[in-house]
Amino acid sequence: MPDVDVIILGGGPGGYIAAERLSQAGKSVLVVEKESLGGTCLNVGCIPTKALLHCVKEFDQIAHAARFGVRADTIAYDWSAMQAWKDKTVATLVGGVTGMLKRAGVRVVTGAGRLVSPDTVTVGDQTFRASDVIIATGSVPAIPPIPGVAGNPAVVDSTGLLSVAQVPQRLAIIGGGVIGVEFASIFSRLGTEVTILEMMDEVLPFMDQDMAARLRSALPDVAVTLGARVLSVEGSTVVYVRDGVTERLEADLVLMAVGRKPLVDGWGGAEIGLEHTSKGVVVDDQMRTNLPHVWAVGDVTGRSLLAHAAYRMGEIAAALIIDPTSAARGQVMRWDAIPWAVYAVPEAAGVGLTQAECERRGIEVTSVEAPLALSGRYVAEHGLDRSGTVKLIAETESQVVRGLQIVGPYAPETIWGAALAIEMEVTVSDLRQLIFPHPTVSEGIREAAWAMKTQ
Amino acid sequence: MPDVDVIILGGGPGGYIAAERLSQAGKSVLVVEKESLGGTCLNVGCIPTKALLHCVKEFDQIAHAARFGVRADTIAYDWSAMQAWKDKTVATLVGGVTGMLKRAGVRVVTGAGRLVSPDTVTVGDQTFRASDVIIATGSVPAIPPIPGVAGNPAVVDSTGLLSVAQVPQRLAIIGGGVIGVEFASIFSRLGTEVTILEMMDEVLPFMDQDMAARLRSALPDVAVTLGARVLSVEGSTVVYVRDGVTERLEADLVLMAVGRKPLVDGWGGAEIGLEHTSKGVVVDDQMRTNLPHVWAVGDVTGRSLLAHAAYRMGEIAAALIIDPTSAARGQVMRWDAIPWAVYAVPEAAGVGLTQAECERRGIEVTSVEAPLALSGRYVAEHGLDRSGTVKLIAETESQVVRGLQIVGPYAPETIWGAALAIEMEVTVSDLRQLIFPHPTVSEGIREAAWAMKTQ
Numbered sequence: 030m031p032d033v034d035v036i037i038l039g040g041g042p043g044g045y046i047a048a049e050r051l052s053q054a055g056k057s058v059l060v061v062e063k064e065s066l067g068g069t070c071l072n073v074g075c076i077p078t079k080a081l082l083h084c085v086k087e088f089d090q091i092a093h094a095a096r097f098g099v100r101a102d103t104i105a106y107d108w109s110a111m112q113a114w115k116d117k118t119v120a121t122l123v124g125g126v127t128g129m130l131k132r133a134g135v136r137v138v139t140g141a142g143r144l145v146s147p148d149t150v151t152v153g154d155q156t157f158r159a160s161d162v163i164i165a166t167g168s169v170p171a172i173p174p175i176p177g178v179a180g181n182p183a184v185v186d187s188t189g190l191l192s193v194a195q196v197p198q199r200l201a202i203i204g205g206g207v208i209g210v211e212f213a214s215i216f217s218r219l220g221t222e223v224t225i226l227e228m229m230d231e232v233l234p235f236m237d238q239d240m241a242a243r244l245r246s247a248l249p250d251v252a253v254t255l256g257a258r259v260l261s262v263e264g265s266t267v268v269y270v271r272d273g274v275t276e277r278l279e280a281d282l283v284l285m286a287v288g289r290k291p292l293v294d295g296w297g298g299a300e301i302g303l304e305h306t307s308k309g310v311v312v313d314d315q316m317r318t319n320l321p322h323v324w325a326v327g328d329v330t331g332r333s334l335l336a337h338a339a340y341r342m343g344e345i346a347a348a349l350i351i352d353p354t355s356a357a358r359g360q361v362m363r364w365d366a367i368p369w370a371v372y373a374v375p376e377a378a379g380v381g382l383t384q385a386e387c388e389r390r391g392i393e394v395t396s397v398e399a400p401l402a403l404s405g406r407y408v409a410e411h412g413l414d415r416s417g418t419v420k421l422i423a424e425t426e427s428q429v430v431r432g433l434q435i436v437g438p439y440a441p442e443t444i445w446g447a448a449l450a451i452e453m454e455v456t457v458s459d460l461r462q463l464i465f466p467h468p469t470v471s472e473g474i475r476e477a478a479w480a481m482k483t484q
Numbered sequence: 485m486p487d488v489d490v491i492i493l494g495g496g497p498g499g500y501i502a503a504e505r506l507s508q509a510g511k512s513v514l515v516v517e518k519e520s521l522g523g524t525c526l527n528v529g530c531i532p533t534k535a536l537l538h539c540v541k542e543f544d545q546i547a548h549a550a551r552f553g554v555r556a557d558t559i560a561y562d563w564s565a566m567q568a569w570k571d572k573t574v575a576t577l578v579g580g581v582t583g584m585l586k587r588a589g590v591r592v593v594t595g596a597g598r599l600v601s602p603d604t605v606t607v608g609d610q611t612f613r614a615s616d617v618i619i620a621t622g623s624v625p626a627i628p629p630i631p632g633v634a635g636n637p638a639v640v641d642s643t644g645l646l647s648v649a650q651v652p653q654r655l656a657i658i659g660g661g662v663i664g665v666e667f668a669s670i671f672s673r674l675g676t677e678v679t680i681l682e683m684m685d686e687v688l689p690f691m692d693q694d695m696a697a698r699l700r701s702a703l704p705d706v707a708v709t710l711g712a713r714v715l716s717v718e719g720s721t722v723v724y725v726r727d728g729v730t731e732r733l734e735a736d737l738v739l740m741a742v743g744r745k746p747l748v749d750g751w752g753g754a755e756i757g758l759e760h761t762s763k764g765v766v767v768d769d770q771m772r773t774n775l776p777h778v779w780a781v782g783d784v785t786g787r788s789l790l791a792h793a794a795y796r797m798g799e800i801a802a803a804l805i806i807d808p809t810s811a812a813r814g815q816v817m818r819w820d821a822i823p824w825a826v827y828a829v830p831e832a833a834g835v836g837l838t839q840a841e842c843e844r845r846g847i848e849v850t851s852v853e854a855p856l857a858l859s860g861r862y863v864a865e866h867g868l869d870r871s872g873t874v875k876l877i878a879e880t881e882s883q884v885v886r887g888l889q890i891v892g893p894y895a896p897e898t899i900w901g902a903a904l905a906i907e908m909e910v911t912v913s914d915l916r917q918l919i920f921p922h923p924t925v926s927e928g929i930r931e932a933a934w935a936m937k938t939q
Contacts, residue, residue, distance in 0.1 A: 042922070071860070075923050080864040084552040091546045091556055097539040098565030101546055101556035110553030118864045125858070337922035344916075359917060368921040378921060403580070405526070406896075409535040409573045439897040441861075445920045445929070446901025452918060453908045461799075462814060463907060465900045466823040466833060467497070467792035468530050474900070 033057040035350060036150045036159040038142045038296060041068015043327030043339030044165035045126050050347035052133040059159065060135055061142030061152055067123045068167055069289075069328070070336035073188040078211055080118040081191070082372050084111040089218045089374065096412075106219060108196050115191070144297040147320045161322045161350045164303075164310060165343065166296055168289040168328035175203075176261040183265035184283045187212065193282065197221055201267045201280035203259050205232030207371050209286040210248070214373040217250040224278055226257040226269055235369055237383045239398075240420050240434045244377050247416045247436065254278075291331040306331075314362045316346040324350070338367045368448045370441035375417065378440035381432030381451045384422050393425045394432075399477035401437045405468035410438065417470070421457070421477035428456040428483060433474065443471045457481050488512040490805060491605045491614040493597045493751060496523015498782030498794030499620035500581050505802035507588040514614065515590055516597030516607050522578045523622055524744075524783070525791035528643040533666050535573040536646070537827050539566040544673045544829065551867075561674060563651050570646070599752040602775045616777045616805045619758075619765060620798065621751055623744040623783035631716040638720035639738045642667065648737065652676055656722045656735035658714050660687030662826050664741040665703070669828040672705040679733055681712040681724055690824055692838045694853075695875050695889045699832050702871045702891065709733075746786040761786075769817045771801040779805070793822045823903045825896035830872065833895035835903045836887030839877050848880045849887075854932035856892045860923035865893065872925070876912070876932035883911040883938060888929065898926045912936050 035051050037044045040062035048058045065072045088106045091099075130137055140152040144164070150157050170186040178184050185193065187208050196219050202209045205227030217223040225232065232253060233241040245253050257269045257276075267278040291309035293299065304311040304319040309331020316324045324346040327339030341362065348360040368380035387394040401407040401417030411417070417437025423430050433447040450460065460478035465471055490506050492499045495517035503513045520527045543561045546554075585592055595607040599619070605612050625641040633639050640648065642663050651674050657664045660682030672678040680687065687708060688696040700708050712724045712731075722733045746764040748754065759766040759774040764786020771779045779801040782794030796817065803815040823835035842849040856862040856872030866872070872892025878885050888902040905915065915933035920926055 070922070076860050076864060079861055079923055083865045084554065087545060087549045087552045088554045090542060091549060091554055094542045094546060096565075097542045097569055098562040098567075099539065099543045099546060099559070100562060101559045104554070104556045107553040107555060110551075112553075114552055117867070121863055121868060122860055125863075335922070337919050337927075340922065341917075341919050358913070363919075367919050370921040370924070405531050405577055406534055408576055408580075409531060410538045412572075413576060439894060441921050441924050442894040442898050442926050443900070445898070445918070445924070445926045446904050448920070449901050449904055449908075449910070449918055452914070453904075453910065455904070455908065458813070459907070462796075463900070463904055464792050464796050464818075464822050465903070466825040466896050467525070467790070467795065468534055469825070469896050469900070471897050471900045472792075 031148065031158045031160050033059045033136070033157065033159050035059070035161045035163060036061065036157055037163045037165055038144065038150065039068065039165035039167055039327070040066040040126070040137065041165060041167050041327060041339065042070050042336040043343040044068070044163065045130060046340045047163050047165070047326060047343035047347045048130055048135045049133050050344055051350060052135050054351040056351065058135045059157055060130065060137045061150060062137060062139060063141040065123060066126045066130070066137065071122055071126065072119060073191060075336055076122055077115045077119050077191050078215070079372055080115040081111055081215055082211065084114055085215050085218045086374065112192065142296060144301060144303070146301060147323050161324065163343070163346050164298065164318070164323065164325040164329055165327045165339070166292045166329045168291050168334055170285065171288045171290040172285060173287055175259055178262050178285060181262060183281070184262055184285055186285050190284050197280070197282040199280040200282050200284060201226065201278050202284045202286055203267065204286035204288065205253060206286060206288055207233065209284065210371055210373045212284055212286065213248060213251045217248070218374060223250070224252040224254065224280070226254050226259060226267060226278065228256070228258050230255050233371065235383070236377070236379060236434055237385055237420065240377070240418070240436055243416055243418055244371065244373065244375070244436045247375050248373060289328065289334055291329045293329065315349055315360065316342050316362070332364065333367055335367060335369065363452065366448050366451045368444045370444065372441065375437055376440045377434070377436045378444035379432065379434035380444055380448045381430070382422065383432055383434070387422060387431060392431065394422050395425045395481060396420060396422045397477055397481040399473050399480050401470055401473045403476050404470050404472050407437065407470050407473070409468065417473070419473040419477045421474070421481060423457050423481060428458060429454050430457065430460065435473070437470060437473070439470050443474070446471070447474065457483060486603065486613045486615050488514045488591070488612065488614050490514070490616045490618060491516065491612055492618045492620055493599065493605060494523065494620035494622055494782070495521040495592065496620060496622050496782060496794065497525050497791040498798040499523070499618065500585060501795045502618050502620070502781060502798035502802045503585055503590045504588050505799055506805060507590050509806040511806065513590045514612055515585065515592045516605060517592060517594060518596040520578060521581045521585070521592065526577050526581065527574060528646060530791055531577055532570045532574050532646050533670070534827055535570040536566055536670055537666065539569055540670050540673045541829065567647065597751060599756060599758070601756060602778050616779065618798070618801050619753065619773070619778065619780040619784055620782045620794070621747045621784045623746050623789055625740065626743045626745040627740060628742055630714055633717050633740060636717060638736070639717055639740055641740050645737070645739050652735070652737040654735040655737050655739060656681065656733050657739045657741055658722065659741035659743065660708060661741060661743055662688065664739065665826055665828050667739055667741065668703060668706045672703070673829060678705070679707040679709060679735070681714060681722060681733065682708065682710050683713050685710050688826065690838070691832070691834060691889055692840055692875065695832070695873070695891055698871055698873055699826065699828065699830070699891045702830050703828060744783065744789055746784045748784065770804055770815065771797050771817070787819065788822055790822060790824060818907065821903050821906045823899045825899065827896065830892055831895045832889070832891045833899035834887065834889035835899055836885070836906045837877065838887055838889070842877065842886060847886065849877050850880045850936060851875060851877045852932055852936040854928050854935050856925055856928045858931050859925050859927050862892065862925050862928070864923065872928070874928040874932045876929070876936060878912050878936060883913060884909050885912065885915065890928070892925060892928070894925050898929070901926070902929065912938060
């Protein structure tokens with residue numbers, strides 16, 4: 030006889046949303062969380078970075094407000110006050126998740142959970158049985174075996190950098206993914222000399238290279254070295270090789286930001302035969318693992334390491350536990366309509382397939398770029414001197430929209446409409462006929478639709 | 485034999501977009517503009533207000549940046565520098581429209597055009613004939629016959645206030661529509677004592693009253709007096725009656741912002757039998773007037789006084805002139821999917837039907853509000869102390885989304901997705917399954933979809 034209907038291993042975005050949806054449907058739910066509710070995103074990921082980035086953007090705006098008729102003297106930032114705002118934001122939102130679960134009647138057990146059989150989880154000396162188990166153990170920063178990294182106090186991961194006591198004078202960032210680019214934006218705006226070392230030939234591999242290059246070039250005061258393979262870290266100096274030449278980058282602090290890896294070990298799954306690889310626990314498009322009534326959602330699946338993808342995975346697992354026939358109502362993960370956002374300076378966002386991915390899949394597409402400087406609001410807020418752009422990708426014959434990428438202000442807030450467009454399979458003609466409010470930067474999407482060559 | 489394919493009377497948003505679309509399709513086009521290309525929106529409407537508002541928001545942010553760890557001394561604004569930014573923005577964008585028409589090969593004639601017959605327009609002593617004529621003469625500020633207004637130097641309309649030499653100490657605004665609320669936001673942030681006098685029992689009549697009340701309450705440092713009927717203006721004192729009691733509001737400047745009226749007179753239409761009322765030139769849903777080959781678009785129709793509605797009307801007229809059979813491909817004005825935006829502090833936007841309008845039409849709907857404080861980005865940027873909200877309106881039985889209104893940051897940039905949702909007739913269930921990027925304020929829309937009671 031189970032103690033609860035569902036046990037969820039991990040209280041991050043995938044876990045807590047699943048808990049909320051399940052309990053709203055009358056299921057009894059137990060969440061096991063070893064650290065803090067909210068997971069990586071809320072405690073050491075998207076939320077604290079956005080809180081800090083907001084502080085930094087305020088500082089940056091003030092430093093450049095003269096052209097808008099605003100004068101101020103002795104402009105300075107207070108890192109500890111920025112940290113306090115960040116901590117307050119995190120505390121508020123962790124409190125929100127805690128309260129939500131409490132109101133929903135979800136039991137939360139703090140400790141390291143262990144899956145000892147498909148229906149049994151232990152936490153210390155407690156044992157719980159459930160009809161269904163959802164694995165939502167998340168991910169951890171990947172630390173490659175580079176000599177001089179382990180145990181080096183001058184090397185931090187994103188969690189460490191978030192609460193660094195002092196703003197470094199020189200920051201070396203190993204890895205030009207979203208973490209590297211966002212931290213580069215934060216610290217460069219505070220006067221830190223920032224250099225990103227990226228092994229590949231462009232940053233942000235989920236973007237088309239032309240758009241990633243636009244964003245990279247627009248990052249103010251950030252040096253980016255592409256094709257740089259790091260050999261070792263000596264103190265706070267990074268040794269790397271580029272075009273066959275060994276170079277040294279001197280810094281005061283080194284951020285290791287080569288990515289995150291799913292947490293597939295240490296909680297029992299491997300020991301009881303849960304199918305997994307180093308890339309994550311293997312799931313189908315409805316979050317089923319190879320073990321009956323064991324589901325996996327979020328980063329641990331390795332399918333997408335984004336909080337909002339985890340939300341949706343959690344909802345799908347919950348929907349299928351609540352009603353196994355709900356599959357018929359479309360409860361399936363649609364991997365090609367997961368938007369992404371980069372909260373850099375400038376911002377960027379996108380959804381759907383890149384042009385490169387379309388080509389790999391043999392989908393014949395046409396693409397077009399429209400400069401945001403065609404938007405009245407963009408000009409009213411930025412003049413003509415920024416490189417904002419919209420790239421629209423549509424199937425050549427059917428004109429169905431397959432992808433959209435934006436570099437420019439408001440992109441993360443604008444992009445959900447493009448996710449809807451892709452889900453609803455709208456055409457370029459539909460987008461042309463749609464009325465966008467004026468004046469907005471989002472009108473750039475409409476401009477792109479009109480700029481696209483149609484047959 | 486016509487001189488050109490199409491003559492367009494008026495170079496505002498409706499006119500210049502029609503000119504661009506027509507010329508791209510190979511039509512010869514002549515635009516007659518009596519003042520400046522770009523029309524009200526670009527010269528004395530949306531664009532200059534947004535440029536000023538951006539300046540003012542920068543100032544306001546700096547004044548409240550301490551909690552974000554930003555310190556500055558002797559913060560001051562420079563009105564003439566703000567005016568310069570505004571003027572530069574307008575000049576840039578007017579230059580953009582001018583260049584676009586030139587590149588498109590559109591001929592522009594400056595002067596007051598007159599429609600002397602359905603296919604003939606005169607400008608001074610020049611006469612032009614065309615196969616089709618598009619009327620896009622726009623609108624002018626409505627000045628009600630209130631004693632003491634005409635000729636009073638203390639009374640300005642929006643055009644006058646935009647370039648006022650000095651920021652007034654006390655500003656009385658007659659009319660709580662979008663113009664009144666936006667100017668209230670601009671001047672209150674600069675320290676002006678602002679009072680809005682609104683005759684109706686709520687501001688912003690295109691919003692549901694509950695949402696308009698939220699926005700009104702959130703306007704910082706703006707006094708709003710509802711149910712105030714203005715009797716007269718004496719110098720810079722406004723005399724009004726409220727609940728049967730006569731009151732006097734002393735100010736230094738009075739903004740008359742009771743709305744705008746379509747410019748149906750003075751350009752010949754009335755004289756040649758073009759059907760019109762005081763509310764505008766009568767058009768069908770494809771912009772046809774009662775005269776063959778005479779079309780009307782934009783404010784002059786009185787159907788919507790929004791620049792982006794004018795764009796779409798101009799496009800529809802152009803599409804039907806280019807290809808009269810294009811009606812079959814959906815070239816028809818969809819009045820219920822025109823978004824609106826209020827660029828106040830805070831911002832607001834919406835699209836579709838209000839709940840009140842649904843009730844008037846006998847459409848049974850369910851609505852729900854979701855506080856934006858559920859959004860991690862909102863909290864990271866504002867804490868919990870603002871009153872941001874999303875209101876979602878859907879048909880009770882079918883769950884088809886009929887309306888969405890947002891009070892809060894980024895609303896004007898977020899709302900286009902809701903316009904698409906309404907055009908595509910998506911359901912609440914579709915919205916729940918859509919993946920929104922995290923953390924964004926736009927996630928409030930998803931929260932609303934999940935908060936809605938479904939049957």
